[in-house]
Amino acid sequence: MSEMKTSSPRRRFADRSLVQLTLVRFREFIRQPEAVFWTFVFPILLAVGLGLAFRSRAPERPKVGVLAPDASSARVVNSLRSDSSLMAETFATDTGAQHALRTGKIALLVVPSADGSVKYVYDSQRGESANARLVADHAIQAGGDRKDPVAVSEQHVTERGSRYIDFVIPGLLGMNLMGSGIWGLGFAIVDSRSKRLLKRFMATPMSRAEYLMSFLFSRMAFLILEVITLLGFGVIAFKVPMRGSVASLALICIVSALAFGGIGLLIASRARTVEGVSGLMNFVMLPMWIFSGVFFSSSNFPNVVQPLIKLLPLTAVNDALRLNMLEGASLAGVSSQLLVIVGWLIVSFVAALKLFRWR
Amino acid sequence: MVTTQHALLVKGLKKSYGDVVAVDGLDLEMMAGECFGLIGPNGAGKTTTIEICEGLLERDSGQLEVLGMTWESDTDKLREKLGISLQDTQLSEKLTVAETLRLFRSFYKAGRDIGEVVDVVELGEKRDARVGTLSGGQKQRLAIACALVGNPELLFLDEPTTGLDPQSRRQLWSLIEDFKASGRSILLTTHYMDEAEKLCDRVAIVDHGHVIALGTPAELIASIGATIPEPPPRASSHTLEDVFVALTGRTLRDE
Numbered sequence: 001m002s003e004m005k006t007s008s009p010r011r012r013f014a015d016r017s018l019v020q021l022t023l024v025r026f027r028e029f030i031r032q033p034e035a036v037f038w039t040f041v042f043p044i045l046l047a048v049g050l051g052l053a054f055r056s057r058a059p060e061r062p063k064v065g066v067l068a069p070d071a072s073s074a075r076v077v078n079s080l081r082s083d084s085s086l087m088a089e090t091f092a093t094d095t096g097a098q099h100a101l102r103t104g105k106i107a108l109l110v111v112p113s114a115d116g117s118v119k120y121v122y123d124s125q126r127g128e129s130a131n132a133r134l135v136a137d138h139a140i141q142a143g144g145d146r147k148d149p150v151a152v153s154e155q156h157v158t159e160r161g162s163r164y165i166d167f168v169i170p171g172l173l174g175m176n177l178m179g180s181g182i183w184g185l186g187f188a189i190v191d192s193r194s195k196r197l198l199k200r201f202m203a204t205p206m207s208r209a210e211y212l213m214s215f216l217f218s219r220m221a222f223l224i225l226e227v228i229t230l231l232g233f234g235v236i237a238f239k240v241p242m243r244g245s246v247a248s249l250a251l252i253c254i255v256s257a258l259a260f261g262g263i264g265l266l267i268a269s270r271a272r273t274v275e276g277v278s279g280l281m282n283f284v285m286l287p288m289w290i291f292s293g294v295f296f297s298s299s300n301f302p303n304v305v306q307p308l309i310k311l312l313p314l315t316a317v318n319d320a321l322r323l324n325m326l327e328g329a330s331l332a333g334v335s336s337q338l339l340v341i342v343g344w345l346i347v348s349f350v351a352a353l354k355l356f357r358w359r
Numbered sequence: 360m361v362t363t364q365h366a367l368l369v370k371g372l373k374k375s376y377g378d379v380v381a382v383d384g385l386d387l388e389m390m391a392g393e394c395f396g397l398i399g400p401n402g403a404g405k406t407t408t409i410e411i412c413e414g415l416l417e418r419d420s421g422q423l424e425v426l427g428m429t430w431e432s433d434t435d436k437l438r439e440k441l442g443i444s445l446q447d448t449q450l451s452e453k454l455t456v457a458e459t460l461r462l463f464r465s466f467y468k469a470g471r472d473i474g475e476v477v478d479v480v481e482l483g484e485k486r487d488a489r490v491g492t493l494s495g496g497q498k499q500r501l502a503i504a505c506a507l508v509g510n511p512e513l514l515f516l517d518e519p520t521t522g523l524d525p526q527s528r529r530q531l532w533s534l535i536e537d538f539k540a541s542g543r544s545i546l547l548t549t550h551y552m553d554e555a556e557k558l559c560d561r562v563a564i565v566d567h568g569h570v571i572a573l574g575t576p577a578e579l580i581a582s583i584g585a586t587i588p589e590p591p592p593r594a595s596s597h598t599l600e601d602v603f604v605a606l607t608g609r610t611l612r613d614e
Contacts, residue, residue: 195449
């Protein structure tokens with residue numbers, strides 16, 4: 001990392017080696033359809049899939065069975081049918097009703113007696129059965145002209161920012177920043193090294209600093225596209241909230257992309273084969289996919305390991321993105337996360353440049 | 360700039376990898392304007408020697424001057440003045456010929472026009488073709504073109520024609536001869552004796568890491584006459600390859 005070449009002043013901008021090296025990064029990326037797919041299309045497909053799978057919908061209505069061999073139980077049946085918060089089904093025989101209960105087709109069996117009382121048959125260990133009992137009882141008592149002593153009214157709300165898609169879009173963005181940073185640098189550098197291209201470059205006056213800078217510059221350019229694609233999609237298709245300032249969000253993304261670039265550089269600093277570096281990259285990324293709260297909150301893990309999880313770069317990135325987007329946190333509000341990210345950035349770059357194998 | 364008659368001066372060069380001695384006290388003296396050949400069996404130390412001269416490997420001991428300069432004090436200047444083709448470089452397959460050359464050209468302060476170099480190596484029609492679609496001979500010519508864009512004074516070619524068809528080989532030979540005709544120097548390694556004989560002013564035979572014979576091809580051939588029996592006389596001095604080329608023509612078949 002010694003010499004920084006100064007080009008002759010007459011040289012055209014496009015013919016400067018830093019510009020040429022950065023252009024090469026672009027060309028190599030966009031001429032690799034699979035890389036374009038994994039970077040731009042895949043996160044969106046994932047967001048669509050998860051958004052559909054976990055979309056908000058009304059909780060399922062409990063299924064209640066009524067043993068109604070004759071007309072005497074009509075009153076109970078009508079009470080249940082008139083309540084839209086449950087689904088009532090009648091059974092003519094006890095065996096049929098018991099079978100439906102056993103196999104989970106109904107959550108509760110109501111057995112009306114001739115004297116007008118009813119018996120509830122259900123498994124009290126099953127949550128939905130306990131719920132069905134409450135709902136069914138309410139319907140039957142109301143049908144029996146019970147008057148509630150306390151008047152109630154209801155207001156229904158849907159809070160943007162509390163849905164699963166709101167949680168997962170920042171997570172996917174963090175995962176994408178990690179993936180493109182680590183793969184983008186790691187793979188390209190080791191590929192050049194294994195093909196002796198890096199060595200060939202060393203045989204020219206090329207500046208090593210410019211070579212490495214070209215990766216960061218191209219990362220920054222693709223970063224803009226990646227962030228806009230994924231967030232734009234989230235905002236338009238799912239109305240994911242963006243409550244924090246866009247400038248802060250941009251800064252979080254840039255620092256994160258640089259940190260993951262540094263980690264990619266570190267992973268690639270010694271490896272000689274693409275196979276070797278692929279294994280290393282997965283080894284580094286897999287724990288973060290699991291622990292850093294991409295698809296589910298990292299608070300699900302035991303308290304003992306929380307301090308370690310908080311130190312993972314992707315955890316800090318995801319937390320910072322969510323704080324900004326969902327809670328509208330300012331930069332000060334994400335300072336502890338930014339500290340972790342910048343720490344990784346510095347440590348990884350210093351270590352990578354010390355270890356880097358230029359041949 | 361120091362002026363010198365030596366393009367390359369190597370004295371007592373040594374290099375080991377662990378217990379394996381690759382170069383063991385090698386001496387070379389190559390004059391400016393000379394085309395010098397290093398020949399020898401695999402593992403003789405040719406590539407190690409040439410890579411030390413190119414400043415890509417550190418030597419263990421010995422003296423080394425390239426164009427009157429040393430790697431220790433003139434790295435930047437030397438990089439500008441050398442053209443290098445390594446044995447096994449794979450250029451990026453996703454780039455076109457012109458993009459590759461433009462990239463290499465951007466590394467040098469001064470150099471040649473890309474269009475001119477493309478013409479010299481006869482890749483004009485392939486200018487905008489991706490490197491991945493080129494034939495072996497075309498790739499090798501592109502590698503040489505990358506070595507030429509910086510307008511070097513000294514060219515290092517490590518086995519430039521290995522694995523090429525006769526037409527491509529001859530095309531590369533004429534490239535090398537043109538470069539030599541412009542008064543500049545070339546150090547090349549090869550496994551083909553006819554190539555060394557045709558191109559090189561002088562040849563050093565290297566084995567076990569040092570030079571075991573040195574001279575012009577004619578001198579070396581003459582020196583051997585006394586020690587090994589004359590081969591049975593042939594009707595002509597033509598080789599089978601001459602016949603092949605005479606019958607199939609000299610034009611490149613790159614499709």
